[in-house]
Amino acid sequence: MLRIVVGIKWVPNTTSVNIDPKTGTLIREGIPSVVNPHDLEAVEMALRLRDEYGGRVTAITMSPPSARAGLEHVLGMGVDDAVLVSDRAFAGADTLATSYVLAKVIERLGYDLIVFGQETIDSSTAHVGAQVASWLDIPYVYYVTHARLEGGRLIVRRSLENVRETYELELPALISVAMHTLHPRRVRLSHKLRAKLESPIETWTNRELGLEPDCIGLKGSPTALSKIEMIPKVPRKNEIFRGDPREAAKWLVDKLIEEGLLEV
Amino acid sequence: MKEVGYKFDVIVVGAGPAGSAAAYTLAKKGFKVLLVERGRVPGSKNVFGGRVYADPVGEVFDGLDGAPIHRWVTRERISLVSGGEMSSFEFRGSKRTSFTTYLTELAGWMARKVEEAGGVVLTEITVDGLVVEGGRVTGIRVGDERLTSDVVIDAEGINRLLLERAGLVPKLSVRHTGLGVKEVIKLQRDRLEDLFGLEGDEGMAWLMLGDVTDGLPGGAFLYTNRDSVSLGLVIALGDAVKEVGRHVSRYVEALRLHPLLRRYLRDGRIMEYSAHLVPEYTWPDLPHLLYTDGLLVAGDAAGLLLNLGYNFRGVDFAAYSGYLAARAVERAHEMGGMTSENLAIYRDLLEESFVLRQLRKFRRAPRMRENRRLYGAYPGLVNAIMDQLFNSPYETPKVMEALRRAREGRIGWLEMVRDLLEMVRSV
Amino acid sequence: MMKPMRVDDILNNNVWDVDYEPHIRVDSSKCRECDEKPCLLLCPAQCYTLAGEEVLFSYEGCVECGTCRLVCPNDAVTWNYPVSGRGIHFRFS
Ligand SMILES: Cc1cc2nc3c(=O)[nH]c(=O)nc-3n(C[C@H](O)[C@H](O)[C@H](O)COP(=O)(O)OP(=O)(O)OC[C@H]3O[C@@H](n4cnc5c(N)ncnc54)[C@H](O)[C@@H]3O)c2cc1C
Ligand SMILES: Cc1cc2nc3c(=O)[nH]c(=O)nc-3n(C[C@H](O)[C@H](O)[C@H](O)COP(=O)(O)OP(=O)(O)OC[C@H]3O[C@@H](n4cnc5c(N)ncnc54)[C@H](O)[C@@H]3O)c2cc1C
Ligand code: SF4
Ligand code: SF4
Numbered sequence: 057m058l059r060i061v062v063g064i065k066w067v068p069n070t071t072s073v074n075i076d077p078k079t080g081t082l083i084r085e086g087i088p089s090v091v092n093p094h095d096l097e098a099v100e101m102a103l104r105l106r107d108e109y110g111g112r113v114t115a116i117t118m119s120p121p122s123a124r125a126g127l128e129h130v131l132g133m134g135v136d137d138a139v140l141v142s143d144r145a146f147a148g149a150d151t152l153a154t155s156y157v158l159a160k161v162i163e164r165l166g167y168d169l170i171v172f173g174q175e176t177i178d179s180s181t182a183h184v185g186a187q188v189a190s191w192l193d194i195p196y197v198y199y200v201t202h203a204r205l206e207g208g209r210l211i212v213r214r215s216l217e218n219v220r221e222t223y224e225l226e227l228p229a230l231i232s233v234a235m236h237t238l239h240p241r242r243v244r245l246s247h248k249l250r251a252k253l254e255s256p257i258e259t260w261t262n263r264e265l266g267l268e269p270d271c272i273g274l275k276g277s278p279t280a281l282s283k284i285e286m287i288p289k290v291p292r293k294n295e296i297f298r299g300d301p302r303e304a305a306k307w308l309v310d311k312l313i314e315e316g317l318l319e320v
Numbered sequence: 321m322k323e324v325g326y327k328f329d330v331i332v333v334g335a336g337p338a339g340s341a342a343a344y345t346l347a348k349k350g351f352k353v354l355l356v357e358r359g360r361v362p363g364s365k366n367v368f369g370g371r372v373y374a375d376p377v378g379e380v381f382d383g384l385d386g387a388p389i390h391r392w393v394t395r396e397r398i399s400l401v402s403g404g405e406m407s408s409f410e411f412r413g414s415k416r417t418s419f420t421t422y423l424t425e426l427a428g429w430m431a432r433k434v435e436e437a438g439g440v441v442l443t444e445i446t447v448d449g450l451v452v453e454g455g456r457v458t459g460i461r462v463g464d465e466r467l468t469s470d471v472v473i474d475a476e477g478i479n480r481l482l483l484e485r486a487g488l489v490p491k492l493s494v495r496h497t498g499l500g501v502k503e504v505i506k507l508q509r510d511r512l513e514d515l516f517g518l519e520g521d522e523g524m525a526w527l528m529l530g531d532v533t534d535g536l537p538g539g540a541f542l543y544t545n546r547d548s549v550s551l552g553l554v555i556a557l558g559d560a561v562k563e564v565g566r567h568v569s570r571y572v573e574a575l576r577l578h579p580l581l582r583r584y585l586r587d588g589r590i591m592e593y594s595a596h597l598v599p600e601y602t603w604p605d606l607p608h609l610l611y612t613d614g615l616l617v618a619g620d621a622a623g624l625l626l627n628l629g630y631n632f633r634g635v636d637f638a639a640y641s642g643y644l645a646a647r648a649v650e651r652a653h654e655m656g657g658m659t660s661e662n663l664a665i666y667r668d669l670l671e672e673s674f675v676l677r678q679l680r681k682f683r684r685a686p687r688m689r690e691n692r693r694l695y696g697a698y699p700g701l702v703n704a705i706m707d708q709l710f711n712s713p714y715e716t717p718k719v720m721e722a723l724r725r726a727r728e729g730r731i732g733w734l735e736m737v738r739d740l741l742e743m744v745r746s747v
Numbered sequence: 748m749m750k751p752m753r754v755d756d757i758l759n760n761n762v763w764d765v766d767y768e769p770h771i772r773v774d775s776s777k778c779r780e781c782d783e784k785p786c787l788l789l790c791p792a793q794c795y796t797l798a799g800e801e802v803l804f805s806y807e808g809c810v811e812c813g814t815c816r817l818v819c820p821n822d823a824v825t826w827n828y829p830v831s832g833r834g835i836h837f838r839f840s
Contacts, residue, residue, distance in 0.1 A: 071765075072761065085591075088836050088838065129444065243445065245463070246465055359836075363837070365811065367812075422840055446831075504839040557814070561783075573757075582749060593758055594810055595810050595814070596840075
């Protein structure tokens with residue numbers, strides 16, 4: 057029986073964040089949060105493994121309490137239970153402090169396999185998976201597209217630009233799923249009902265975890281952000297060519313040369 | 321199909337005003353209620369114009385504590401627009417009868433009330449069909465799963481796909497439907513209050529008739545919210561299909577850029593762009609399905625909306641019809657079951673309430689709104705009269721004289737008298 | 748605000764969680780035979796556009812109003828709401 061833990065992050069739906077034309081800053085007002093889309097693919101991979109080999113999938117997120125809705129979403133997809141790791145003491149964490157807490161949570165839960173997304177859409181450092189694996193001192197493969205179990209070992213595949221690599225991992229291990237490889241399944245009525253009626257979500261604070269204050273939150277975060285620069289929006293010319301595709305191609309090439317973007 | 325292993329007394333489809341009102345009322349009475357909503361959160365799929373009548377909603381939800389009230393409408397402005405001219409009539413009162421809000425927020429508040437009352441609110445679930453067995457609705461279908469209940473309350477809104485799929489109503493027709501398109505435009509709060517002459521939490525409802533819809537039956541609206549305005553219009557889809565002259569978004573844009581409106585909106589920023597359908601013909605002009613064995617229908621899905629052209633009453637009508645549907649369930653439960661006979665009490669309750677009384681009273685309004693002269697000739701006429709009365713310093717006409725001159729080439733006396741009579745009878 | 752804006756730029760202020768499969772399907776063979784093409788002007792999100800002779804449909808910006816379902820005279824539109832909470836997410840309407 058596989059004990060699988062999936063990490064999901066509750067992030068602002070940044071696919072829709074717009075820039076205020078006057079101030080040039082991000083408009084964050086009313087931007088709803090979603091489960092990091094790439095983490096839904098991690099959930100999908102975990103569920104496929106469970107459905108194939110049996111076991112149990114637990115979703116964890118370190119987040120403010122509003123992330124409950126995200127946990128309900130993945131429970132709706134079929135995840136068995138979930139832990140919301142939420143405490144003011146964890147606030148202000150960089151990736152190191154985040155991964156430390158997550159590692160401790162996972163340790164406490166018990167695990168054979170940990171599945172993470174490739175990266176998040178709001179910070180996209182892709183640090184957390186590697187860091188958690190280091191804390192737990194277990195093998196880690198990033199960019200995984202396929203996974204199956206064979207004789208108690210996990211066979212994973214990853215596709216790089218021109219090679220396809222296959223690894224055999226001793227469990228326990230951690231994998232990060234390459235983005236855009238799986239379509240996360242839809243929520244189901246029965247799963248959603250269970251999520252609502254049988255409270256499969258536990259909330260853990262640092263009271264349960266008892267982690268050193270020096271290793272968590274702002275204090276446990278050595279990373280210092282020195283500067284953020286906004287990349288100015290390139291004004292679009294919105295030129296449209298209508299007509300014959302051959303002509304259009306020629307027109308486009310001429311334009312690109314004119315703009316100095318192509319050289320002949 | 322797999323039967324889901326939970327059982328509810330009542331399943332309500334749609335967490336709009338109608339569905340939440342029904343679920344809240346029943347949960348309060350101790351029924352096991354499931355409210356199913358397709359949106360990620362209740363409210364995330366809801367769109368309306370901007371104004372809600374407070375009392376009916378407060379009656380249904382036991383007060384409005386914590387409700388997202390933006391502004392109380394104390395200014396009503398109706399304008400007739402033709403070209404760059406506009407004649408307005410404005411009423412300024414102090415009664416707090418209706419308020420402006422975002423329906424997205426109000427529906428969220430309503431669904432929270434349902435949860436507080438003990439109802440289960442299930443989001444992110446799109447119901448695919450009603451389960452009908454032996455002519456009786458016995459539950460809902462989602463994907464390959466079904467869930468059973470004693471009764472289903474259908475509050476799915478105007479598109480009523482479930483009713484159509486179950487063969488209970490014909491396909492919605494463009495002739496009976498209006499299309500509403502709107503922009504919500506952010507303004508600085510104090511700036512907004514200055515521009516519209518509002519104090520504190522006062523608000524304005526502004527309706528515009530005339531060539532803002534390119535002569536198509538319909539009208540434009542502007543509602544002031546806390547720190548934004550809702551600007552949009554509704555056009556009759558039956559006519560628009562044949563005559564629409566430009567992309568519908570351009571109608572709203574023309575409003576935003578209109579010489580008479582743009583000064584209000586100059587410093588604004590568009591926060592959201594939305595569209596939604598609205599019933600143009602409602603009960604009793606068209607027979608709508610209200611109930612059958614195991615099923616009640618409330619709100620827009622049942623066409624229970626008062627559309628006067630100058631005023632929409634959808635939210636309070638929907639909420640109240642949901643409330644009455646819940647009371648019908650309660651009564652049918654006492655009478656021994658959710659049969660069509662027992663549920664027929666729903667209709668009686670609607671007849672006794674303001675909902676059907678008002679709809680009956682204004683039953684001629686939809687036909688009146690078909691009169692094209694309301695959108696072309698009359699706004700032009702009124703503006704021409706005003707122009708003559710105030711812009712002819714040497715030859716100021718008497719009122720009747722101005723009317724005669726303005727009328728020429730626009731409209732015949734007889735037509736005018738007929739229209740006037742029809743108007744008096746309709747609204 | 749004082750200048751005309753493209754529909755796309757207006758729509759850009761909205762929030763969607765776009766599904767990986769379209770919730771609406773359009774039978775383009777019927778569009779070829781369609782004279783009026785009311786969907787082009789009446790879909791508020793301009794999901795229907797003309798590319799040469801072809802009507803192109805893209806579901807991503809759909810605001811789920813239901814207009815195209817009603818105005819299409821040829822039953823070319825198989826219309827559904829998105830599932831799993833996806834699609835448009837209104838906040839200020
Ligand atoms: C200096 C600094 C200060 C910061 N301060 C704050 C702050 O005050 N408040 C704040 O909210 N953030 C803060 N952050 C951001 C925060 O550290 C990161 O968001 C977080 O560590 C995850 O990093 P990431 O988003 O790049 O994840 P990635 O490394 O890109 O994520 C990879 C995978 O790890 C898993 N994962 C990532 N995060 C979580 C999580 N929280 N729970 C479960 N699984 C997860 C997911 O499966 C994800 O796909 C700060 C970051 C820095 C560098
Ligand atoms: C442009 C415009 C302006 C308006 N202006 C006003 C106004 O100023 N004042 C006023 O009072 N009224 C106004 N109305 C009318 C008002 O919006 C409606 O009458 C009212 O919202 C109807 O409520 P309802 O609960 O019946 O439907 P809706 O509010 O449409 O709610 C239906 C709910 O059901 C959900 N749903 C639908 N199908 C399914 C499914 N298959 N599975 C799960 N969930 C589903 C939807 O997501 C939605 O949340 C306006 C309408 C429009 C279009
Ligand atoms: S109206 Fe219908 S058939 Fe005609 S172009 Fe549009 S979708 Fe195609
Ligand atoms: S439902 Fe409305 S927004 Fe979506 S494609 Fe049809 S007309 Fe356009």
